[in-house]
Amino acid sequence: MNPLHGYLLVSALLFAVGLAGALVRRNAILVLVGVELMLNAANLNFLAFWRYGPNPEALTGVMFVIFAIGVAAAEAAVGLALVIAIYRHYRSSNVEDVATMKG
Amino acid sequence: MTLAFAILAGLTVGAAIAAMTLRNLVHCSLCATVSLVGLALLYLNLGAEFAAFVQILVYVGAVAILIVFAVLLTRSGEAPAGRVSYGLWTGLGVALAVFGTLAWAIGGSSALKALPKDSAVPALPVKDVGDKLVGDFVLPLQVIALLLTAAMLGAIVIAMREAKGNPQPATRNPQ
Numbered sequence: 001m002n003p004l005h006g007y008l009l010v011s012a013l014l015f016a017v018g019l020a021g022a023l024v025r026r027n028a029i030l031v032l033v034g035v036e037l038m039l040n041a042a043n044l045n046f047l048a049f050w051r052y053g054p055n056p057e058a059l060t061g062v063m064f065v066i067f068a069i070g071v072a073a074a075e076a077a078v079g080l081a082l083v084i085a086i087y088r089h090y091r092s093s094n095v096e097d098v099a100t101m102k103g
Numbered sequence: 104m105t106l107a108f109a110i111l112a113g114l115t116v117g118a119a120i121a122a123m124t125l126r127n128l129v130h131c132s133l134c135a136t137v138s139l140v141g142l143a144l145l146y147l148n149l150g151a152e153f154a155a156f157v158q159i160l161v162y163v164g165a166v167a168i169l170i171v172f173a174v175l176l177t178r179s180g181e182a183p184a185g186r187v188s189y190g191l192w193t194g195l196g197v198a199l200a201v202f203g204t205l206a207w208a209i210g211g212s213s214a215l216k217a218l219p220k221d222s223a224v225p226a227l228p229v230k231d232v233g234d235k236l237v238g239d240f241v242l243p244l245q246v247i248a249l250l251l252t253a254a255m256l257g258a259i260v261i262a263m264r265e266a267k268g269n270p271q272p273a274t275r276n277p278q
Binding site: 003012013015016017019023029032033040044047050052053054056059061062069071075077082083088 | 104108112115116118119120122123128131132135138139142145146149151153154157158161162165166169170172174175176177190191193194195197198199201202205208209210215216218219220221222224225227231232235236240243247250251253254255257258259261262264
């Protein structure tokens with residue numbers, strides 16, 4: 001078994017854990033943490049392929065990870081600001097309480 | 104597969120599972136931070152020092168603090184009742200199906216088996232990273248600068264107190 005297999009399996013496991021958390025938990029903050037875990041699993045994949053792939057001197061994987069971390073930071077800031085705004089309006093950070101538009 | 108990789112993988116995945124299953128939100132955010140540190144150590148294990156330090160700086164330094172602030176500002180740490188939604192088994196089933204599909208694809212891939220078993224750790228000097236950032240990748244760098252500015256302004260505007268001029272009815276959701 002390649003070492004790459006190990007990294008890819010860890011990354012898939014991390015993605016599944018984040019997906020389960022994002023789907024199952026009720027608190028909006030934990031849903032965001034689950035999304036962050038999924039983004040980090042993708043980053044681990046990029047770096048593993050950079051390390052064991054055929055053309056590492058191009059640095060493409062590392063560059064992609066740096067930009068992905070920047071985008072994820074922006075997403076976390078806006079997402080948590082939304083959570084705070086929703087909490088101020090509904091007095092709750094539970095995703096199931098925000099159901100005004102439910103038919 | 105080395106011992107260091109096994110320890111780091113166990114730490115990262117275990118902390119992630121704890122972050123998604125614990126009851127108290129403060130414990131959840133602490134476990135998520137441990138998981139992010141474990142990921143940074145995995146990056147170091149892969150030889151990507153610069154990415155690991157960016158991960159520590161951005162995730163452990165900024166995003167974790169942001170999550171703790173959100174937990175404290177919404178007083179979510181005090182209300183642990185009913186932590187999972189109704190779709191518990193559906194969500195777990197979907198996650199398991201996704202993991203099964205990914206593991207099957209990883210295990211069955213012939214392109215992965217064709218890669219060499221062990222290659223030399225590629226050098227990653229910070230000077231090369233900087234050269235690439237202002238050379239080949241200068242357009243994404245500018246775009247991400249614009250994105251970060253827009254996100255900062257957006258976060259401030261969203262989290263700003265609602266204006267006094269248009270009184271919105273504070274509709275408490277019927278419990």
